[in-house]
Each structure stands twice: as C-alpha cells, then as structure tokens.
Amino acid sequence: MNNISESSQWQALKALADQQRQQPIHQLFSENPKRFEQLSFRQGELLVDFSKQHFQRDTLEQLIALAEQCELPNWIRQLFEGAEVNHTENRPALHTALRLPEGKECWLEGKNISIDVQQNLQRMDDLVHMIHSGQWRGCSGEAIDTVVNIGVGGSDLGPLMACNALAETPARDDSGRLAQQAAIDVHFVSSMDGSQLADLLKVLNPMRTLFVIASKSFTTIDTMANAATAKEWLNQNANCSETALVARHFIAVSSKPEKMLAWGIPKQNQLEFWEWTGGRYSMWSAIGLLIALKLGMSAFKTMLAGAHSMDEHFRQAPLEENIPALLALTGIWNINFLNIGAHAILPYDGRLKNLPAYLEQLEMESNGKSVNRQGETVDYNTCPILWGEIGTNAQHAFYQLLHQGTEAVMCDFIVAAKRYGPDASQELRHQHQLNLANCFAQSRILALGDSVLEDAQSAPAHKRYQGNQPCTTIMLNELSPFTFGQLIAMYEHKVFVQSVIWGINPFDQWGVELGKQVATNLLGQLDGHETDNLDASTAGLIQAINQ
Numbered sequence: 001m002n003n004i005s006e007s008s009q010w011q012a013l014k015a016l017a018d019q020q021r022q023q024p025i026h027q028l029f030s031e032n033p034k035r036f037e038q039l040s041f042r043q044g045e046l047l048v049d050f051s052k053q054h055f056q057r058d059t060l061e062q063l064i065a066l067a068e069q070c071e072l073p074n075w076i077r078q079l080f081e082g083a084e085v086n087h088t089e090n091r092p093a094l095h096t097a098l099r100l101p102e103g104k105e106c107w108l109e110g111k112n113i114s115i116d117v118q119q120n121l122q123r124m125d126d127l128v129h130m131i132h133s134g135q136w137r138g139c140s141g142e143a144i145d146t147v148v149n150i151g152v153g154g155s156d157l158g159p160l161m162a163c164n165a166l167a168e169t170p171a172r173d174d175s176g177r178l179a180q181q182a183a184i185d186v187h188f189v190s191s192m193d194g195s196q197l198a199d200l201l202k203v204l205n206p207m208r209t210l211f212v213i214a215s216k217s218f219t220t221i222d223t224m225a226n227a228a229t230a231k232e233w234l235n236q237n238a239n240c241s242e243t244a245l246v247a248r249h250f251i252a253v254s255s256k257p258e259k260m261l262a263w264g265i266p267k268q269n270q271l272e273f274w275e276w277t278g279g280r281y282s283m284w285s286a287i288g289l290l291i292a293l294k295l296g297m298s299a300f301k302t303m304l305a306g307a308h309s310m311d312e313h314f315r316q317a318p319l320e321e322n323i324p325a326l327l328a329l330t331g332i333w334n335i336n337f338l339n340i341g342a343h344a345i346l347p348y349d350g351r352l353k354n355l356p357a358y359l360e361q362l363e364m365e366s367n368g369k370s371v372n373r374q375g376e377t378v379d380y381n382t383c384p385i386l387w388g389e390i391g392t393n394a395q396h397a398f399y400q401l402l403h404q405g406t407e408a409v410m411c412d413f414i415v416a417a418k419r420y421g422p423d424a425s426q427e428l429r430h431q432h433q434l435n436l437a438n439c440f441a442q443s444r445i446l447a448l449g450d451s452v453l454e455d456a457q458s459a460p461a462h463k464r465y466q467g468n469q470p471c472t473t474i475m476l477n478e479l480s481p482f483t484f485g486q487l488i489a490m491y492e493h494k495v496f497v498q499s500v501i502w503g504i505n506p507f508d509q510w511g512v513e514l515g516k517q518v519a520t521n522l523l524g525q526l527d528g529h530e531t532d533n534l535d536a537s538t539a540g541l542i543q544a545i546n547q
C-alpha cells in the first residue's frame with residue numbers, strides 16, 4: 001500500500017489518538033486492574049510489558065489491522081525466504097540464516113546457504129581454538145594474549161556490546177569444558193582519528209597482539225586507516241618481514257576476499273561473510289569473532305540459538321502475540337499518532353552499557369529515511385531520535401528532562417530479573433535490589449506522574465510530575481548469551497516491522513555515502529590546495545588551519 005497515511009485504518013487510529021490523549025496513563029490503570037495481564041507478553045525468558053504505554057488493548061488491535069493492511073505477514077515471509085527486500089541494492093537480508101541451527105536449510109538462488117554458514121562457524125571455531133590453546137603464535141614465537149578488533153559501525157558495535165554484556169559468562173568449548181580464554185584480552189578500536197588505537201599501542205605488547213580487521217566492504221576509511229597504523233606499529237616493533245608479520249598478527253573478516261588478499265591477508269587468515277548480511281545485522285556472522293574469542297564458541301552458538309528462538313517466534317506467532325511486531329506497532333502509535341519523536345533506551349544493567357549505541361545504529365541507520373519504496377517522499381514521521389544511557393546513571397543526567405521537560409519521549413527500560421548468584425556478597429545482591437527498585441520507580445513515575453503520590457495536587461508547580469511518557473519494560477529472567485540473542489533479534493525484527501508500516505527499505509544506508517565522498521575531496525584541500533569552490537565557512541576553517 002503506497003499512501004498508508006491516507007488509508008482508512010490510519011485515519012481511524014488518528015481519531016483514536018485524539019480520544020486517547022484526553023485520558024492520562026494513570027487513569028487507564030485505575031480503570032482497568034487487568035492492564036498488566038492484558039498488555040504484557042512473554043517469549044521464553046523474555047517478558048515485555050506494554051501496560052505503561054498510552055493506549056488500551058483495543059488500540060493494539062487497531063494497530064494490528066494497520067499492519068495487516070500493510071501486508072506484514074507477507075513481508076515477514078519474504079524476509080525469511082530471501083526475497084530482495086533490500087531493493088536498492090538488489091539483495092535479500094538473510095541475517096536470520098546466520099542463526100539457523102545445524103541441519104536446517106535456507107535456499108538462495110538454488111543454493112543451501114546454511115552449508116556455507118556452518119562451514120564458516122567451523123572455521124571460526126578452529127581459529128578460536130588455535131588462539132585459546134596458544135597454538136597461534138606471533139612472529140617472535142610467543143603466544144597471542146591480546147586481540148584488537150578494528151572496525152566501525154556494524155563491524156564494531158555488536159561485538160563490543162556482546163563482549164561487555166556477557167563478560168561474566170565463563171567461556172566453555174563445545175564439550176562444556178572451560179576454555180582457556182582467561183588469558184585473552186579483547187579491545188575494540190573504531191575512531192577515525194586514531195585516538196583509541198594510539199592509547200592502546202602505548203600499552204600493548206606487539207609480539208603478543210593479534211588484530212582483527214573487521215569490515216564488510218574492506219574499504220571503510222576509518223577501519224583501513226586504523227589497520228595501516230597498526231601494521232606500521234608492528235613493523236617498527238617486530239623483527240620480521242612484513243609478510244610474516246601480517247600472517248601472524250592479522251586476521252580479516254569481510255565479504256570481499258579479493259580486497260583482504262590485496263591488503264596482504266593470506267587466505268587462511270580470512271573469514272568471509274556475504275552480501276546478504278547487512279553490516280548492522282552482522283554480529284551473528286564471523287564479524288562476531290571477538291565474541292567467540294572472549295566467551296568461547298559455545299556461548300557464541302548459544303547467542304545464535306537465542307536469536308533463532310526469537311526468529312521462530314517472529315515468523316510464527318500471530319500478530320496479536322508477536323512481540324517484535326507489538327513493540328514496533330507501539331512505536332508506530334507513539335511516533336505517528338501521539339507525535340513523539342524521541343526514544344530513550346535505558347538499560348538498568350551496567351553490562352548493557354553499549355546497547356543504546358548499538359540501537360542508535362540499528363534503528364536510525366535502518367529507518368532514518370524519508371523516501372518510500374516507490375521513491376516518493378513520505379508525509380509522516382519515520383524513525384525517531386534514539387539515545388540512551390545506563391538507566392541509573394541517566395537518572396543523574398537527563399531524567400530531569402524526561403520528568404519535567406517539554407519533550408514527549410518514549411522510553412524502553414531493559415532489566416534482568418536475576419543477577420548475582422548465591423556466591424555474591426550480600427552488598428552486591430542488595431545493589432541489584434536497589435537497581436530493580438529504581439527501574440520500576442522511574443518507569444512508574446514517567447508513565448503515571450505524581451498520581452503515584454496521595455497529596456501531589458497541593459505541591460507547587462515546580463515539584464509536579466505530569467507523567468504520560470510512555471514506557472515499555474523489557475525484563476529478561478537473567479542476562480545470558482541466550483536471552484541476549486533473543487533481545488537483539490527482537491529489536492532487529494521490530495525495526496523491520498516499522499519499515500513495513502512506513503513503506504521504506506531498512507536495509508540500505510545511502511544517506512552516509514555523500515559524506516564519504518565530500519571528505520575525500522576535502523582531504524586534498526586540507527593539504528593546501530585551492531579552496532575556491534567551497535562554501536565560505538568550510539573554506540574559512542581550512543584556511544585557518546593552513547595558516
């Protein structure tokens with residue numbers, strides 16, 4: 001359907017929103033004691049509570065009717081079956097194939113790509129084993145104890161997030177034995193200015209360091225510049241030929257084998273993935289090598305299994321119970337009908353500190369578009385601005401705006417019900433209780449305002465809390481490789497559903513290309529060439545530097 005905003009269903013939802021605005025969220029709770037039962041959903045170890053949203057059960061039904069009008073079930077089928085859902089690049093988006101269990105097939109152009117996926121997992125496994133067991137040696141013969149991932153965007157954010165989120169998971173090999181990963185230190189560098197890398201190079205031992213160049217395109221200048229700096233550092237500090245040095249200290253992960261080879265990466269140090277895996281959906285491919293190095297291959301596979309369980313749910317559950325679809329439709333309600341343009345991601349768990357940055361890329365690079373699949377400019381809002389922070393830290397930073405500012409903001413609270421085991425100190429276990437209490441208190445006040453107090457009415461205006469900031473709480477039983485996989489796959493599918501409603505392609509990112517071109521042109525001008533053809537601001541800034 002082209003002009004979804006002209007459809008009768010869209011108009012019906014607009015009218016519903018006008019009514020709904022009259023009724024604050026706290027009233028919805030007082031009128032319906034069954035809100036939690038009616039508006040919270042489970043998928044395995046994941047509970048998603050929409051009851052602090054500014055809608056009622058029948059609004060969800062209307063939103064589902066909108067999704068049906070947009071042929072969502074058909075789009076879901078096409079996604080999984082490898083149709084060219086990324087039509088501007090003539091590609092399918094088959095990240096779901098990366099997490100299929102061994103033995104399950106996925107056919108693309110007459111080929112069962114699951115076989116390639118399993119072979120790749122085996123190659124990853126072999127490399128991880130060689131590094132964990134100390135068989136992989138640097139060019140001086142010393143075993144590797146440090147691995148640095150050089151990548152950016154999708155080739156950095158997912159593995160970085162997973163390594164931090166799951167660092168407490170003891171790494172085991174496939175037979176359940178503890179892997180010898182304790183000796184492997186992992187680091188991530190992404191910034192183009194080299195500052196992260198420069199800091200690391202001051203402290204790392206070149207003879208024991210392995211770099212993983214992670215880049216789908218193998219042309220991203222940020223990554224290639226960091227890789228060149230790393231190679232030069234090794235050249236200056238190692239007493240071996242450049243060929244030996246690259247062979248012993250670099251692995252590369254890319255969809256471009258010829259480019260890896262041209263850089264000097266020998267075939268046996270290359271891990272491949274495929275064009276049908278989008279960069280920001282690539283954590284599940286060999287781009288996740290550092291996750292496997294940090295946590296062990298078995299945990300990596302468990303993460304894939306968690307994501308696969310969400311894929312199965314997304315593919316099969318009716319829309320009325322389909323968590324990614326409901327999450328997406330809740331967003332559509334907030335963005336398109338309640339006119340909310342900001343979305344705060346608030347993990348109440350320090351281990352998920354990188355989740356906001358990960359979702360910023362996943363959501364804004366996927367759905368930050370204003371042209372639909374037919375090439376027409378849309379007349380409705382698409383992706384909101386996302387940002388976030390560990391919830392309890394954000395309470396001391398930007399929550400003031402959430403509670404009393406003029407911006408309407410929708411919020412996702414993400415929390416694990418269980419954290420420290422019986423071996424942890426009483427103090428730590430108390431800290432988890434504190435964290436939970438804060439998570440629930442904040443979502444409660446944001447949604448219900450100071451109606452949670454008995455005598456709020458008499459407070460002066462500057463002490464009042466109006467509430468009505470819609471909140472979703474996503475609660476994991478505990479944070480494990482499995483639930484982490486479920487959580488991230490849930491967000492991926494949410495983004496897809498929203499793209500279907502908005503009629504846009506979530507799998508390309510043409511909006512980032514022009515900046516790359518213009519920066520390349522400016523390089524010459526920074527080196528002292530003429531700045532005549534530039535705007536006055538850019539020319540003035542460059543002249544100030546060149547003087």
Ligand SMILES: O=P(O)(O)OC[C@H]1O[C@](O)(CO)[C@@H](O)[C@@H]1O
Nearest residue numbers: 153154155215216217220279512
């Ligand atoms: O993996 P690559 O090709 O280096 O790309 C890194 C990132 O750059 C982008 O292409 C944007 O410039 C992202 O989509 C991608 O995740």
